[in-house]
Every structure is written in C-alpha cells, then in structure tokens.
Amino acid sequence: MSRETLMKTIHGSTLTAALLALCLALPGHAARAAGYAAGKLPYAVTIDGIINPYRVMSIFVMPGDTVDLTPMVGSTGRRFDLLADAGSVSRDPMEAFRWRAPEEPGDYVLRISPRDGGPRMRINAFVMVPAARSVGERLDGYLIGRYPAKARKGLAIYQPPRGFVRVTPQNAGMPVSPHFTLGQFLCKEAGGFPKFVVLRRKLLMKLELVLERLNAAGVAADELTVMSGYRTPAYNSSLGNVEYSRHQWGGAADVYVDVNPRDGRMDDLNGDGRVDRADADWLYRLIDGVTAKPMQAGLIGGLGQYSATRAHGPFVHVDVRGMRARWGVPAPANAMASRRGREVASAGDSGR
Numbered sequence: 001m002s003r004e005t006l007m008k009t010i011h012g013s014t015l016t017a018a019l020l021a022l023c024l025a026l027p028g029h030a031a032r033a034a035g036y037a038a039g040k041l042p043y044a045v046t047i048d049g050i051i052n053p054y055r056v057m058s059i060f061v062m063p064g065d066t067v068d069l070t071p072m073v074g075s076t077g078r079r080f081d082l083l084a085d086a087g088s089v090s091r092d093p094m095e096a097f098r099w100r101a102p103e104e105p106g107d108y109v110l111r112i113s114p115r116d117g118g119p120r121m122r123i124n125a126f127v128m129v130p131a132a133r134s135v136g137e138r139l140d141g142y143l144i145g146r147y148p149a150k151a152r153k154g155l156a157i158y159q160p161p162r163g164f165v166r167v168t169p170q171n172a173g174m175p176v177s178p179h180f181t182l183g184q185f186l187c188k189e190a191g192g193f194p195k196f197v198v199l200r201r202k203l204l205m206k207l208e209l210v211l212e213r214l215n216a217a218g219v220a221a222d223e224l225t226v227m228s229g230y231r232t233p234a235y236n237s238s239l240g241n242v243e244y245s246r247h248q249w250g251g252a253a254d255v256y257v258d259v260n261p262r263d264g265r266m267d268d269l270n271g272d273g274r275v276d277r278a279d280a281d282w283l284y285r286l287i288d289g290v291t292a293k294p295m296q297a298g299l300i301g302g303l304g305q306y307s308a309t310r311a312h313g314p315f316v317h318v319d320v321r322g323m324r325a326r327w328g329v330p331a332p333a334n335a336m337a338s339r340r341g342r343e344v345a346s347a348g349d350s351g352r
C-alpha cells in the first residue's frame with residue numbers, strides 16, 4: 001500500500017471550562033505501584049465524544065469515515081496541532097479537528113501536539129477492510145464465519161461489523177493503548193497471516209482503567225493477560241459458546257493478572273497462598289466498581305468470573321456492551337446480587 005505522506009497541520013484550541021473540570025477529574029492520581037505509569041497526558045482529547053487522556057489510543061474506522069478530535073483545553077488557551085500521515089484534516093467552527101480517513105485500508109498515525117511543547121498524543125488509526133470484500137465466510141482467505149442474521153433484541157451493537165482490521169506480523173506488535181498491543185486481541189483460531197480482528201476503543205479504555213485500579217490496589221502489574229479477545233463467529237461457534245458473545249464484536253476480553261510469578265496462570269491476588277477462584281473473585285470485585293463514576297458510564301458492560309479448569313486458570317470476563325450484566329457473582333456478594341435479580345438472571349443468555 002502506498003504511503004504517500006500527506007502532512008496536514010492545523011491548530012486547534014479551547015473548549016469550555018466545564019470540560020476542563022471534567023478533564024482534571026480524570027482518575028490517575030492515586031498512589032501506584034512502582035514501575036507502572038498510567039500513560040496519561042496532562043491534557044485530554046475527545047475522540048468522537050469519548051474523552052481520551054492516554055498518550056496512545058486507537059480508532060477503528062471505515063475508509064472515508066470522519067472522526068472528530070477536540071483537545072480539552074478549557075480556559076488555558078493552549079493550542080494544538082494535528083498531524084496525520086494520511087487522509088485529510090480540517091477544523092470545524094468549534095475549534096475541533098476533523099480527520100477524514102483515507103480510502104485505502106491500513107494503519108495510519110495521527111499525532112496531536114501542544115504548541116507550547118510537552119508530550120504528544122499518538123492515535124493509531126486502523127482503517128478497516130470492508131466486510132463486503134468477504135468471499136463466502138472468508139476475508140482475504142481468513143475464516144471469519146457468519147454473524148447472526150438477526151441482531152439481538154434489535155440492538156445496533158449486535159449488527160455484523162462493517163469492517164475488520166487486517167493484522168500482519170508487521171502491525172501485530174503495535175500498541176493500541178498504553179499497555180496493550182493489537183496482537184493480544186487476535187482470535188485464537190489456528191492459521192497464518194493475514195488475520196483480521198474487530199476491536200472497540202471502549203474496551204481498551206476499560207482495560208486501562210482496570211490496570212490502573214489494580215496498581216492503586218497495590219498489585220504491581222504493567223499488563224493484563226488477554227486469554228481471549230476477539231473471536232470470529234466461526235471460532236466462537238466451535239467453542240460451543242453463546243450465539244451473541246460480545247467477543248465477536250471486539251468488545252470483550254477474558255483477562256487475568258500474571259506478573260508475579262509470570263507462569264501462564266493467574267497470580268495469588270488475595271494473598272492467601274493459593275491460586276483459585278478466590279483470586280478471580282478478588283479481580284471481579286475490583287473491576288465491578290471500575291465504571292462507578294459518571295465519567296466512566298460509557299464503559300459499562302458485562303462482568304463474569306470463572307474458576308480454573310484443566311484447560312485454564314481462573315479468569316474474569318470484561319466487556320463494554322453498554323448495559324450492565326453480571327454472572328459468576330462471588331459468593332459474599334450474592335445477597336446483593338439477588339436484589340438485582342433481573343440483571344443476574346439476564347446475564348445467562350448474554351454472557352461470555
């Protein structure tokens with residue numbers, strides 16, 4: 001793919017003082033374990049309405065899509081530049097940038113930099129290959145399978161994806177957020193490159209929040225192990241999993257903490273000398289409150305907890321389906337959970 005360098009520079013500035021207040025209210029100032037940094041900048045940028053405080057973030061768009069990027073500078077008067085290595089950039093009357101993605105699928109880079117110096121924000125822009133290019137159940141030879149013909153409850157989040165991110169050995173290691181790489185979310189289906197993945201920015205933001213919360217709780221972890229991220233419908237079906245698993249829409253991850261010792265299994269998070277369901281319970285409870293603040297309301301979703309089996313250690317499922325769902329609720333929380341019976345009961349048909 002040609003990489004004609006098209007550098008567009010336009011300055012942006014301002015929003016309201018109210019937005020700045022929101023920006024300053026972002027979490028990240030709690031005590032953290034040594035060696036971990038949340039990867040946040042001293043400013044934030046709203047990307048299509050979602051506030052991003054991270055030094056690196058990703059957007060997943062279709063060819064020709066437009067994305068609005070608005071630095072949140074409040075009354076500080078700071079001005080910013082946006083440089084894109086492809087596509088076109090304009091500035092709207094609200095002093096926000098609008099980037100139009102190129103027609104050619106691929107991965108591109110946007111950089112937002114304060115004019116008065118300071119660290120830049122890097123946004124990796126993945127222009128997806130349209131699903132319409134599929135031949136049968138395959139895209140460029142890679143088996144995707146068939147998405148459910150009917151969206152669950154008619155919800156838009158269950159419509160088949162419009163496109164897929166092409167993953168090669170060259171871009172699999174690309175960071176998609178400060179502590180996660182694109183390749184971590186690949187489907188576990190065997191086979192060679194190119195592969196394709198669907199991933200949602202909200203999931204990355206939620207996983208970063210979880211990592212931050214872990215460190216605030218004294219667990220010195222600079223990564224989460226993603227046991228399962230994206231699943232193609234073909235792979236999901238081969239697992240015998242529920243038809244509408246959020247993994248198929250790139251909005252779910254099964255994760256555990258494996259840094260001490262790094263042995264391929266969950267760590268002893270609750271410090272009782274054993275690795276078992278109680279550690280998944282511990283992680284579940286930590287994640288349960290991660291979207292409690294109004295700021296994080298956009299990241300709500302499902303949370304489920306799983307015991308170890310012969311095939312895997314204990315882990316926790318996290319997703320950003322946009323509504324609350326809970327399953328595998330830890331025992332001491334059951335009394336509270338039964339009072340929210342409908343939520344727990346409804347999780348069964350929409351879990352994993």
Ligand SMILES: [Ca+2]
Pocket residue numbers: 257258259260261262263264265266267268
């Ligand atoms: Ca471990």
Ligand SMILES: [Ca+2]
Pocket residue numbers: 267268269270271272273274275276278279
């Ligand atoms: Ca334990």
